Amino acid sequence: METLWFILVALMLVAYVVLDGFDLGVGIVAPLVARGHGERRLVLRSIGPVWDGNEVWLLAAGGALYFAFPLLYASSFSGFYLPLMMVLWLLMLRGIGLELRSHVDDPLAWSAFDFVFSLASLLLAIFFGAAIGNVVRGVPLGADGYFFEALWTDFRVGPHPGILDWYTVLTGVLALVALAVHGANYLAVKTEGEIQARSRRVSAGGWIALVALTVLSLVATLSIRPRVLENFETYPWGWIIPLIVVGALAAMPLYRRQGKDRHAFLASTAYLVGMLGGAAFALYPTLLTASTDPSYSLTIHNAKTGAYSLRVGLIWWSLGMVLAIGYFTFLYRSFRGKVALGEDHGY
């Protein structure tokens, strides 16, 4: 049962990263692909309608995580106190930059909102990447299941690391590049002409960095946490995950050269799913690795909630998800293709 919930929570988090990932990515690449007010507006329009719904996945995933593994929620949210609070502020600033821009008619304010929006998107991508890095690398858990991490200590990966060390900075940069490519692919789908051409160029340039960083981070992960390979030995079918990642990386430039932007976007989606799925697969059944003493690690067994809750939860969760998917399908079908005709080509 707890394995099932591990998978469900992981799925919701992946859904969040894939969905909010492309609008974060759009924020990151916006200064590179859009020049002038008109183009900026167009670029923002491509995500204006969806970013809020995408962010709901973060809340829903957070809620599900708290529900299924209360100790993990309590321990990690208090331990990652400072970076999480900064994430909250960045999410607020990003929402403000995105939503309130259209409420003012002043070029000075536009550039301010654009700057805030792009900077917040960029920092969020790095923070999220560093967060995953922290989970994989491990945190200094005590016997009570709690820890507190300073933002940085000496940038080395030791038993008492900070939020940022060379490894988590690496994963942060990897996330930044991955989401930038993802966002650029999305923009290539949603735009035409100059913006599309620039988006493709950004995606092409980002791809090279992405391949290099992916290899680098895999090597780094294997060197600091060799145990991540254990699950692949126990369950050999797991090797399909790295194949997905490699396939997605290989497919991206091929599709881009053929002008199949939508397929390229699906490829970067598959890349994200593969990378996150791989991390989850390698961690299982650990939720939060202890860098201090492996026996202090939080696992799905010692962090799970009561069996009755998990059983009942499966019922309401499925019901809620069916409803949610129902709303989305209804909406997506109703709005498909015909939105904002005669306006900018954004959507």
Added chain:
Amino acid sequence: MESALGLHRLHFAFTVTYHYLFPQLTMGLAPLIVIFKSLALWKGGLDPGDNRYNRAARFWGKIFAINFFFGVITGIPMEFQFGTNWAKFSQYSGGVIATALAMEGVFAFFLESSFLGIFLFGEKRFGQKIHFLSALMVFLGSWISGFFIIVTDAWMQHPVGFEIGPDGTAHLQSFWALLGNEWALWQYVHNMGGAVITGSFAMAATGAFYLLSGRQVEYGRLFLRVGVVVAAIASVLQLFPSGDGHGQLIAKYQQPTLAAMEGLFNSEAGAGIVLVGQPDTDRQKLDNPIHVPGALSFLTYRRWESVVKGLNDFPRDQWPDNIALLYYSYHIMVGLGTIFIAIMVLAALLLWRRKLYDARWMLWILMLSFPFPYIANTAGWITAEVGRQPWVVYGLMRTANGFSSNVSAGNSLFTLLGFMGMYSLLSILFLLLLWRELMHGPAFLNGEGHPAAAGTSVLPKTAEG
């Protein structure tokens, strides 16, 4: 440790108080927007050229959207703060309350965010029936969201449906007992009534403002009609049955809280209700009291001469830790609630006699009254939360044991200051946006729902387009 506890409490109190300024209006406006859409469907059938009700719905939809946006961005921190600042509490009670919180995410957030997009941008595309449906769904979503939050708080006030597991934390034992907690039901009715009061007062005040300043007069009258009628009904119901019902629960399950709310230090037969007075906790007496004799005994036990227990009948460590604040917030809530009834019943009377639109003195009162429901709702929540002290989960876990002891006072203050700065910025932006919409008014809103003026553009759209 002491100061870390205090800062974590202030942290949560500040962010949640600020946050709730927005949902109380959206939850209150949602049913009123549904009323406008219903009127539009009904009257539109009689006279297809009459577009007033649809315009009114669009106008309030925009006000709703701005508030919704600010509610969302200030609400996200709330879900985080259980874990960041109150880790021990989260660990202890997660087996129960996380069910309610996660259900809110799954059942309310998706519903709201999906249908708000249709409501704001889909009127032309989908026609009036779907537009009505989307208004109804947004209403449902916001009220479902409120319900799960109330269920969470009600469990902290009056824990039910759980058992303490072998790991020493609370585990859910009965799903339906959690959702059907009698405390949750009364608190929900009382809380949503408070939200409707905020929404209807805001609507009446807007109407009065338009009439007094001679702009958008036709809509001013419409807003006054709907606002005053709804506010009058809601204000009366807020006292009885919902306020009374909620009070009965406190009298039954939180007796020290009741005594502190009333400023009753010594047990009394035929205890009176204090209208005005200042509690002196050191000398354990009330300064300058004005009483209604016997009323407290009657209201609590339905008998004039019943004994109501005073604080001194309870061990000191069971007393709420801020008696003066609890006493004042309760009295401010009740006092304002009484004034609301007086204002709105009078206004409704004038409306019925067809004199309201010309009674400028009453319009001034209505226009200036809109901040007070916010104060009353806030005071009500302070009463509930300070009244629960010294417990974070009543009778089970003390607040002093619930905070994140791994997060230092300095770190908590750092982020509290950060939130204060951030929320100052938000306040300025919010007031600017709202003022803009108010000056714009409903008269020229066509069905385009131009995204430029809406607070949140959650227009749903496929990722691949």
